[in-house]
Amino acid sequence: MMEYWRTPFDAQTIQVSQGIVHIIEDRCKGCGYCIEFCPKHILAFSPRFNKKGYHPPEVLQPDGCVNCHYCEIICPEFAIYSVEVPTAPGG
Amino acid sequence: MSQAIARKEAPLQQVPDHPLEDLIRSDRIPHIWCPGCGIGTAFAATLAAMKASGQDLSSTCMVSGIGCSGRAAGYVKLDSFHTTHGRAIPFATGLKLGNPRLNVVVFSGDGDLFAIGGNHFIHAARRNIPLTVICLNNLNYGMTGGQVAATTPYLARTTTTPAGNTEAPFNLPLLAWAAGASFVARWTILHIRELTDCIQKAMLKNGFAFIEVLGPCPINYGRRNKEKPLQTLKLYQEQTIIRNQADPSDLEIDFSKKVVLGEFVDKERSTCIENYDKTCRLL
Amino acid sequence: MTGDEACAEGALAAGCRFFGGYPITPATEIAEHMSERLPGVGGTFIQMEDEIAAMASVLGAAWAGQKSMTATSGPGFSLMMENIGLAACTETPCVVVNVQRAGPSTGLPTMGAQADMMQVRWGSHGDYEIIALAPCSAQEIFYQTITAFNLSERYRTPVFIMTDEIIGHMSEKVVIPPADQIRAEDRPKPQGRKDRFLLYKPGPNGVAPMPAAGDGYNVHVTGLTHDEKGYPVMSIEAQEQMMTRIKNKILNNLDDIIITEDHHLEDAEIVIVSYGISARTSMAAMQQARAMGWKVGFLRLVTVWPFAERQIRALAERVKAFVTVEINLGQIHLEVTRAAAGKAACHLVGHHGGAIISPDKVLAAIEEVL
Structure with missing residues (x-):
């Protein structure tokens, strides 16, 4: 949950979207931009090597993704993107 | 066992493609740009903006010159032209005049557009030919191994200025403004949402639109100037300030002070195509 | 005009x-x-x-x-x-x-x-x-x-x-x-499936059809060495394939491309070779030579490149000499010499530039050869 300096009046009615991160590991060159700039800090370098010998990112907290797409748009390699998880009505 | 694998793999096949997959020549990915290079991000923002612009992509073209950024044209799945060094703009001028219905985006680097191609840039801006020109400024000649460029900061080290650059760099938005561009902006690859919206706006602008995008060249520029890629991005985060409509003469790039980002010019001026139709074709 | x-x-x-x-x-x-x-x-x-x-x-x-x-x-x-x-x-x-x-x-x-x-x-x-x-x-x-x-x-x-x-x-x-x-030709446009189109796949005459930007073929055009699809390929094989295509589309169609004009070549002992403005000088010189009974012919190169090598080679078998007339110091003259391959003498009537060559100069050169 995001931290606020005060609780917004509409905090109860706003639905925070949720996303699933997809990583095309072999496209990654390990720059780490997605990891560094993920606002929810849910990514980390994987200990694995990809085909090119780089450590791609992996998702540490899958539930933490709010589908902001920042990893997707800062990635220079078209290697990471997120898609929205449909939320149940009223959920 | 095989059933278990089949069950496990089944959902994988439903993984949606990368949202820009239809606009990249995926058979040519991974691209040639180094780890941490800013070109890929600026390129992706350009593709996202093309998509978001709602323009007919089958009549949208990309033209590049030579250099690392010049390779962009080779990765976009549109009509794309990788031309000669510095000549992307005059090639694009012929393309646009040959078929004014085309949306022509020029994507190239600072060396290509402003040193060898500097003359073409100012004349295209003066004519106000409808082109969207995106310059990835990484402050040096990356493809050839990191030589001094017309944008290299004073005293910065490159392979041809081993003691430091003794020349002053261009202020690109000032140059574009002075030459008559209809739209002038600057962003960094960290300001991707602003950048994408800005490129989209520029593409819809009927006139010469110029966007400078600051992006790191970690291997050739960063290494010699003690800047790791993440440090460069931190500079973009901490040492920039957004000031739309800023005075173009205040836009020098000096990260020891604040570097100004934003949209500086957005004006209406008739294009050379409109003027030609009116004056020569008597339309 | x-x-x-x-x-x-x-x-x-x-x-x-x-x-x-x-x-x-x-x-x-x-x-x-x-x-x-x-x-x-x-x-x-x-x-x-x-x-x-x-x-x-x-x-x-x-x-x-x-x-x-x-x-x-x-x-x-x-x-x-x-x-x-x-x-x-x-x-x-x-x-x-x-x-x-x-x-x-x-x-x-x-x-x-x-x-x-x-x-x-x-x-x-x-x-x-x-x-x-x-x-x-x-x-x-x-x-x-x-x-x-x-x-x-x-x-x-x-x-x-x-x-x-x-x-x-x-x-x-x-x-x-x-x-x-007036017969004005247009470049052949591609047919068939757009997603399988190859920008440089030669047709029957060695030339690939060419779409325009906006036709929906998503072409990639590069000055780098490229394959038939147009994609850059940095290899010796791709270079050879590309160069062969660029050369052969011309070299395999020489009969279609090379235009020459023959004047009195049937019995000529000396053949003037020329082109452009110097062809007019040469024509006058040939007519004056013929009037004097000299067996002089004239081969006018309308197409200068690709060079009419076969025509020169064939003539070299039976004529005594070539006289090339051009306003330079022997550019096409050297091509004529190369094609004649020592079988006929080759002379130049050239000029440093700035003026037309007079027919007298050509006649003088012919007289010397005779």
Whole structure:
């Protein structure tokens, strides 16, 4: 949950979207931009090597993704993107 | 066992493609740009903006010159032209005049557009030919191994200025403004949402639109100037300030002070195509 | 009208609808005439910031689907070489007119020469083939400009019209036939599935059909060595395949491309070889020689490149000597010498540039050979 300096009046009615991160590991060159700039800090370098010998990112907290797409748009390699998880009505 | 694998793999096949997959020549990915290079991000923002612009992509073209950024044209799945060094703009001028219905985006680097191609840039801006020109400024000649460029900061080290650059760099938005561009902006690859919206706006602008995008060249520029890629991005985060409509003469790039980002010019001026139709074709 | 104006009219008749130019003596009149005429036929004229940009804009317009051209002279021709190489490499049809003046460098801007004949062949770096035509009168400039466009569309290659200051600025009678008597060719457009289209896959005559930007083929056009799809491939094999295609589409169609004109070759002992303005000198010299009973023939090269090597080689078997007449110090003369391969003597009647060669000089050379 995001931290606020005060609780917004509409905090109860706003639905925070949720996303699933997809990583095309072999496209990654390990720059780490997605990891560094993920606002929810849910990514980390994987200990694995990809085909090119780089450590791609992996998702540490899958539930933490709010589908902001920042990893997707800062990635220079078209290697990471997120898609929205449909939320149940009223959920 | 095989059933278990089949069950496990089944959902994988439903993984949606990368949202820009239809606009990249995926058979040519991974691209040639180094780890941490800013070109890929600026390129992706350009593709996202093309998509978001709602323009007919089958009549949208990309033209590049030579250099690392010049390779962009080779990765976009549109009509794309990788031309000669510095000549992307005059090639694009012929393309646009040959078929004014085309949306022509020029994507190239600072060396290509402003040193060898500097003359073409100012004349295209003066004519106000409808082109969207995106310059990835990484402050040096990356493809050839990191030589001094017309944008290299004073005293910065490159392979041809081993003691430091003794020349002053261009202020690109000032140059574009002075030459008559209809739209002038600057962003960094960290300001991707602003950048994408800005490129989209520029593409819809009927006139010469110029966007400078600051992006790191970690291997050739960063290494010699003690800047790791993440440090460069931190500079973009901490040492920039957004000031739309800023005075173009205040836009020098000096990260020891604040570097100004934003949209500086957005004006209406008739294009050379409109003027030609009116004056020569008597339309 | 002048040769320059006839060139512009020929281009319009051929369907040229884009001219990217830059002023230079003695070619400026072509740009001026095009600037006046193009908008009226739905075309576009633009004066670019230099000849580099002019040539680049011509290629851009060609990929927009237009028949496009530029015209220049020596110094501008030097600047155009960069993008002429791009045209050869990317197989882009376009027409470039060089109204030659004496060089090197700024030379004699207002005085004619024919000294760019090797530059047109080899001026850009690397191996490639081009087509160059050398008309000898204003009327012929009109027709050869149409031929130049047709050849460039048919072979997807830059085609050059090598005139000179003398015929460029000379006023002569030019008959422009009705449009229905002019055959203007258009580049073949691709057929079939767009997603499987290969930008450089040769058709029956060795040339690939060419779509325009916006046709939906998502072409990639690069000056890097590329495969048939147009994608850059940095390999010796790709280089060989690309170079073979670029060379062969010309070399396998020499009969279609090479135009020569024969005069009294049947019994000739001495053959004058010439082209462009010097062909008129040569014609006069041949007629005077014949009047004196000398067995002199004349081979006029209308197409200078590719070189009429086979014709020269065949003649070398039976004639005594060749006399090449040109306003330079022996550019095509050396080609004639190479093709004659020692079987016939080869002489040059050349000039340093700035003036036409007089028939007397040619006659004197012939007399010496006799």
